[in-house]
Amino acid sequence: MIQLERKEDCCGCSACEQSCPVSCIRMIPDEEGFLYPEIDKNTCICCGLCERVCPVINSDVNSDESYDNAIAFAAWNIDENLRLSSSSGGIFSALAEKILKEGGIVFGVTYADDFKSARHIVCDSVTDIGKLRGSKYLQSDKQDIFSLVKEALKQGQTVLFSGTPCEIEGLKHFLQKPYDNLFYVDIICHGTPSPKLWAKYVSFRESLAGARTVNTFPRHKKYGWKRYSTLMVFSNKVEYLETFDKDLFMQMFLQDLCLRPACYECKFKKLKRESDLTLADFWGCDQVVPELDDDKGLSLVIVHSERGRRLLQDVNRNGQVKLVEVDAQQVLVGNPCMLYSSKRPERRDEFMNNLDRLKIPELAKAYVRQLTLVDKVKRIVKCVAKRILNKQVIDQLMKIRHRLI
Ligand SMILES: Cc1cc2nc3c(=O)[nH]c(=O)nc-3n(C[C@H](O)[C@H](O)[C@H](O)COP(=O)(O)OP(=O)(O)OC[C@H]3O[C@@H](n4cnc5c(N)ncnc54)[C@H](O)[C@@H]3O)c2cc1C
Known part of the structure; x- marks a missing residue:
């Protein structure tokens, strides 16, 4: 039976809940709004399946293979509207459309009707892709989604499942065997914010607007992709x-005040992923492919499998997506979240403990660090130095590695 000694040891994927043969596990929100398994010990038959499917317990931290095999692309959707309404270059929409047009189904994350929570859903038509498009910056509720994936796979349907790296590994452990008709697409993940904070934030904005939310998109590109904005209608x-x-909200998220405890010690930070494709923002593209940087959104796609490569090639061949191969080592410099967890701020727990007591502006005033001019200059210098050093360290590592082989 799963016994959580530390919250950091649960990524909330819900593989344990969905695999329990006697349904004695329920995912219950804690005081921070994150879901954790609660076990009815009277019903539990101690079969141990929950432990066998847990991606955290069974994570293989040493599984990262060489940098040498990684293939990466700068990629963008040629449909400008799709690209602008996506977080990065709109690659997810192209992949989803291909699967759906060929009779498959796609799983991804959408907001609830009131926009205060997010959950994984299944889409079976191209017109529904819009529900999944765009990043939702809160952890999704998986409910019985892994069981639905399994059912569809057993019926021989082609399935594309998208989510965070821990969700991908949770599903993979839940399924316990590979399926030829399943594509896994994950993202480079900064960490998932508290659903409770997000709901509180939406209510706060609604009280200012005097009306309920009918749409929200935290990656609006009115001022550019790099200066993305939160839109709420x-x-x-x-x-x-x-x-x-x-x-x-974005300040609290980006200053790492509200992430799930497991995100600060993420077990799935590695270059060689369990997914077929990893999608990300191509941050740092101005250093690698400046000629492609038009500030409308550029995706970074990292290929992990032959089937992933074929899927990407298909959307490239049908003309929907443009691809330019890039050096995977260089790409890591601008995307540290591929390999490193976000750092837990000292006052993170204090911030979360005050979630119920303080209003959003009070929380921000007490905990969000406002950058002074000196901070901004320091940050630029640090950023430039880090890039130069990172590049040198990676180059050195590669040289040592090549000498050893
Ligand atoms: C919480 C979170 C943190 C991220 N952190 C980074 C980062 O640090 N660096 C980086 O380069 N990229 C990050 N991304 C990924 C990036 O923002 C884009 O989602 C990705 O590049 C795909 O963009 P797109 O334009 O191809 O498609 P889009 O249409 O923008 O992306 C939609 C895809 O994102 C999935 N998705 C949306 N919300 C969630 C969610 N809450 N949980 C799981 N899956 C979700 C959908 O299911 C769909 O597959 C993050 C995304 C999320 C959701």
Whole structure:
């Protein structure tokens, strides 16, 4: 039976709940709004399946293979509207469309009707892709989604499952065997914020607007992809649009105040992933492929399997997606979240403990660090130095590695 000694040891994938043969596990939100397994010990038959499917217990931290095999692409959707309404270059939409047009189904994350929570759903038509498009910056509720994937696979349907790396590994352990008709697509993940904080934030904005939310998109590109903004639209037609560095929720997210405890010690940070493809923002593209940087959104796609490569090639061949191969080592410099967990701020727990007591502006005032001019200069210098050093360290490692082989 799963026994959680530390919250850091549960990524909330729900593989344990969904695999329990006697349904004695339920995912229950804690005081921070994150779901954790709760076990009815009276019903439990101690079969141990929950432990066998847990991706954290069974994580293989040494599984990262060489950098040498990694293939990476700069990629973008040629449909400008799709690209602009996606977080990065709109590659997910192209992959999903291909699977759906060939009669398959696609699993991904959508908001609930009130936009206060997010959950995994299944889509079986191209017109539904919009529900999955765009990043939702909160952890999704998986409910019985892994069981639905299994059912579809058994019926021989082609399935594309998208999610965070821990969700991919949770599903893989849940299924316990490989399926030829399943594509796994994960993302480079900064960490997933508290659903409770997100819901509180939506309510806060609704109280200011005086109406309920009818749409939200945290990666609006009005001021560019790199200066992305949170857009919220309310039922009285009021709109809220603020860049990530000023929006209070994004400040809390990007300063790592509200991530799931497991995200600070993520076991799935590695270059060689369990997925077929990893999608990400191509941060740092100005260093690697400056000629492609038009600030409308560029994806980084890292290929982990032959079937992933074929799927990507198909959407390239049908003309929907443009690809330019890039050096996977160079790419890591601008995307540290591929390999490293976000750092847990000292005041993270204090912030979360005050979630119920303080209002959103009070939380921001007490915990969000505002950058002074000196901070900004320091940050730029640090960033430039880090890039140069990272590049040198990676180059050195590669040289040593090649000498050893
Ligand atoms: C919580 C989170 C953190 C991220 N952190 C980084 C990062 O540090 N660096 C980086 O380069 N990229 C990060 N990304 C990925 C990036 O924002 C894009 O999602 C990715 O590049 C795909 O973009 P796209 O334009 O191809 O498709 P889009 O249409 O923008 O992406 C949609 C895809 O994202 C999935 N998705 C949306 N919300 C969630 C969620 N809450 N949980 C799981 N899957 C979700 C959908 O199911 C769908 O597969 C993060 C995404 C999320 C959701």
